[in-house]
Amino acid sequence: WSQSLKAPSHPVFRDAERFVVNILCDDQVEVSQRFARGGTEKFTGCPTRPGLGGVPLLGGCSAYLECRRISSFPGGDHMIFLGEVERIERTGRQPLVFGGGRYLVAQPxxxxxxxxxxxxxxxxxxxxxxxxxxxxxxxxxxxxxxxxxxxxxxxxxxxxxxxxxxxxxxxxxxxxxxxxxxxxxxxxxxxxxxxxxxxxxxxxxxxxxxxxxxxxxxxxxxxxxxxxxxxxxxxxxxxxxxxxxxxxxxxxxxxxxxxxxxxxxxxxxxxxxxxxxxxxxxxxxxxxxxxxxxxxxxxLGATPAGAADPSPVLQENRP
CATH class of the missing domain: 3.30.450.40 (GAF domain)
Known part of the structure; x- marks a missing residue:
């Protein structure tokens, strides 16, 4: 995986010996959006448990890939990290998928x-x-x-x-x-x-x-x-x-x-x-x-405000 050299958390990942890939569940859209935004308090309010070496495993995920960093090398304005997967955990939950600017279903x-x-x-x-x-x-x-x-x-x-x-x-x-x-x-x-x-x-x-x-x-x-x-x-x-x-x-x-x-x-x-x-x-x-x-x-793409009010008016049956 890679990370921007300008990311606030880059010094932490640069020096860390381990990292974890938390594969979010399909009901964790809010968590996905939280970590996609800038800020330093992304874990606030998110339940976690320690994994290998103390890496934080987010609660409710579909799967976890716990990795040991074995190498890193520059890739332009990013740093590319190469890891060895030490432990895989699957929970049976359906994964959250994102592509083409929207959330998708993990189906054909x-x-x-x-x-x-x-x-x-x-x-x-x-x-x-x-x-x-x-x-x-x-x-x-x-x-x-x-x-x-x-x-x-x-x-x-x-x-x-x-x-x-x-x-x-x-x-x-x-x-x-x-x-x-x-x-x-x-x-x-x-x-x-x-x-x-x-x-x-x-x-x-x-x-x-x-x-x-x-x-x-x-x-x-x-x-x-x-x-x-x-x-x-x-x-x-x-x-x-x-x-x-x-x-x-x-x-x-x-x-x-x-x-x-x-x-x-x-x-x-x-x-x-x-x-x-x-x-x-x-x-x-x-x-x-x-x-x-x-x-x-x-x-399905609906706006948070919901659907427009159709305001149905029933026609009275008049003679």
Whole structure:
């Protein structure tokens, strides 16, 4: 590896007998950005443990290469260091990849700009691949049943389930098409997708369940969706809408994932029996799902400010 002769830390590396290559994990974007910036307090707040010779191993990495410096030689305005790897440690975490000015996925296809033909489909497949891996890790971490939703031809559709040790059902169906207005996944898409995409299904559901109060119901739905956008999350507490499917009352949480255009492309959803499922705003589940969705959105190129408000307006059915 090489280092600029003008780097503030160069005298330390120049005289050090050992160094370590910390291969960051795919959820350590903030750590990567911290060490890419100038400054002398980069380790502040970063958990470390000592490696061979006391070199600092950063916590949570994908792998570590602990090396002994055996030679160094000048390379223009840089110093080139040659080391012998003394110990390799792998943690099983997926590595963070950077190239072409952006963070990438360690898979055959990255999440860069898609080709012109079929670009939308390819971009969504790449987003699903990235989110699936995150979903597996989050479900395992929190021991909750989680699903990954997309907007399909028939509406909100679950394309991946991850079970917990207390599954809500032994028959979770991939490809399950959900209602828009009574499912957490559906409400998430209704809140953030453009109204021209969701309005036909919303109006059909309102008409199917209407008792002559469709205009009032449409206004109530618009108010509900505005509240969801304001909070950034869907929380359903104790719904019986899926009792025939799951055999019990459930609670659910769904958070949106956005792409570089600010469009919602995925919904991360967690479900559980309502008597044990914590959907509180300050709870671990809500907090971690928000963090996971934000990280995925960042990886897909969304700005930190999030997606633009589509401000859907449901059309009232008037005679």
């Amino acid at each position: 296809h990255d999440i860069g700009p898609p080709p012109a033909e079929g670009g939308a489909n390819i971009a969504r497949l790449q987003a699903v691949r990235l989110a699936t891996r995150a979903l597996v890790g989050l479900s395992d971490e929190l021991d909750e049943t989680m699903g990954l939703g997309v907007w399909g031809n028939q509406g909100p559709t679950i394309v991946r389930w991850e079970d917990s040790s207390q599954p809500i059902s032994r028959n979770l169906q991939t490809g399950l098409v959900l209602p828009v207005l009574t499912s957490a996944t559906g409400l998430a898409f209704a809140a953030w997708l453009p109204p021209e995409v969701t309005a036909p299904l919303i109006q059909a559901e309102l008409a199917a369940g209407s008792d002559g109060q469709a205009p009032a119901e449409a206004r109530a739905v618009a108010t509900q969706l505005a509240g969801i956008r304001a909070s950034g999350i869907v929380r359903l507490d104790g719904t019986n809408a899926f009792a025939d499917l799951y055999g019990t009352s459930i609670s659910a949480i769904s958070v949106p994932v956005f792409d570089q255009s600010g469009a919602m492309v995925l919904a991360l959803t967690a479900i559980g029996a309502s008597d044990r499922f914590d959907i509180s705003e300050s709870g671990t589940l809500v907090t971690r799902m928000r963090e996971c969705a934000a990280t995925l959105s960042q990886r």
